Amino acid sequence: MPGLTRPSTMTPRQRVLAAMRRQPPDRVPRELSWGAFTPALMEVFRQRTGADDPAEYFGFEARSVSFHTPAPAPDYWRYHADLPPDATLDAWGVASVVGSTYHFRRRFHPLARAQTADEIVAYPLPDYMDPRYHAHLDAAVAALHARELASMGELVTTLFEVSWALRGMVELLTDMVLRPELAEVLLERVTALRCAQARRYALAGVDILRLGDDVGTQRGMLMSPALWREWLKPRLARIIAAAHAVKPDILIFYHCDGDCRAIIPDLIEVGLDILNPVQPECMNPTEIKALYGDRLAFWGTMGTQTTFPFGTPDEVRAMVRERIATVGRGGGLLLAPTHILEPEVPWENVLAFFQAIDEYEGDA
Numbered sequence: 001m002p003g004l005t006r007p008s009t010m011t012p013r014q015r016v017l018a019a020m021r022r023q024p025p026d027r028v029p030r031e032l033s034w035g036a037f038t039p040a041l042m043e044v045f046r047q048r049t050g051a052d053d054p055a056e057y058f059g060f061e062a063r064s065v066s067f068h069t070p071a072p073a074p075d076y077w078r079y080h081a082d083l084p085p086d087a088t089l090d091a092w093g094v095a096s097v098v099g100s101t102y103h104f105r106r107r108f109h110p111l112a113r114a115q116t117a118d119e120i121v122a123y124p125l126p127d128y129m130d131p132r133y134h135a136h137l138d139a140a141v142a143a144l145h146a147r148e149l150a151s152m153g154e155l156v157t158t159l160f161e162v163s164w165a166l167r168g169m170v171e172l173l174t175d176m177v178l179r180p181e182l183a184e185v186l187l188e189r190v191t192a193l194r195c196a197q198a199r200r201y202a203l204a205g206v207d208i209l210r211l212g213d214d215v216g217t218q219r220g221m222l223m224s225p226a227l228w229r230e231w232l233k234p235r236l237a238r239i240i241a242a243a244h245a246v247k248p249d250i251l252i253f254y255h256c257d258g259d260c261r262a263i264i265p266d267l268i269e270v271g272l273d274i275l276n277p278v279q280p281e282c283m284n285p286t287e288i289k290a291l292y293g294d295r296l297a298f299w300g301t302m303g304t305q306t307t308f309p310f311g312t313p314d315e316v317r318a319m320v321r322e323r324i325a326t327v328g329r330g331g332g333l334l335l336a337p338t339h340i341l342e343p344e345v346p347w348e349n350v351l352a353f354f355q356a357i358d359e360y361e362g363d364a
Helices: 012-020 037-049 054-058 074-080 117-122 137-146 160-167 169-178 178-202 225-231 233-244 262-270 285-292 313-327 347-359
Strands: 064-066 095-098 104-108 149-158 208-212 251-255 272-274 297-302 333-337
Touching: 012 149, 012 333, 037 054, 037 347, 064 137, 064 160, 074 285, 074 333, 095 251, 117 178, 137 149, 149 169, 160 169, 160 178, 160 225, 160 347, 169 178, 169 225, 178 208, 178 233, 208 233, 208 285, 225 262, 262 285, 285 297, 297 313, 313 333, 313 347
Parallel strands: 064 149, 149 208, 208 251, 251 272, 272 297, 297 333
Antiparallel strands: 095 104
8 A cells, every 4th residue: 555564574475474374474464355345345446546456556465366267158058947138157157147236146056957966967067177277377376476475376165155056055955965966976076176276276386275165154154064074074175185285385275254163173174274254243353363373374354244334444443453463463364354345334444454554563
């Protein structure tokens, strides 16, 4: 952010890697969740700053690389019936239309009507491993490292979210209990693709592999921890192991909105290094740091339902100071909003967030 950055003793990449390896950085690194604002707040950003890239303007120390997205296969349309005329397809064949507001979309699930495992086996998954979609990764990672920025390989919505987008959430959860042969074949196919992508990111040399699935609500897990351990934990472990087999020191980031406390020990067991976003409306970041700070770093912790939209700039600054003094103590924190910032967030609160990090005078 122009004119506010304190003198540095670390490069941006060194700062991120130190913090995420639970070592003291020269100051706490920061970003916006997913590097962006909702469209209305993005327009405010452009008007107030004259800039187009929040990551460059605010000086995020870590940047993402990703696979290019294959065009949806033409025959995906046959898996849908009676779609609205404005529906579009993503690379997986999931159809959607603009939802109720902002960045939300209403989805239509191409495998919702599948009755047999053979139908799921026959469904064409996107060919992300075609070199056209990943050949650029090596140069992209090298370019970030040449700028001394930490590199992140994006694979969030790793397994559960992709699978339920294809099948439908109710259908997939029902399959796990009543039709296990259908859940098995779908999750195995997605896991195999994700393992290949994880290996490719590791070969490209990314510092951080960003995984995640929203399996929590603000009142607890979306499914029972036992069901998660049966269906998702072993497959997540395989994806992480695929990356570690190529690059043992790659840092593993896992995103889960809501309250995922019931499975944090399991995530650590399968190789997690960084938990995101540690949503303060349902998990106390200071308590999570006390319980797991010797094994995990934390990325996020700034509430987007509370402090950012409804606090004053002084309250935002106070929360930044509190987070750095507690969750950031001794290292282990990258400060960020816990989700994309909505239009209700005052611009002054955005500025207060970044200013408070730069002005913090205690130990990072």
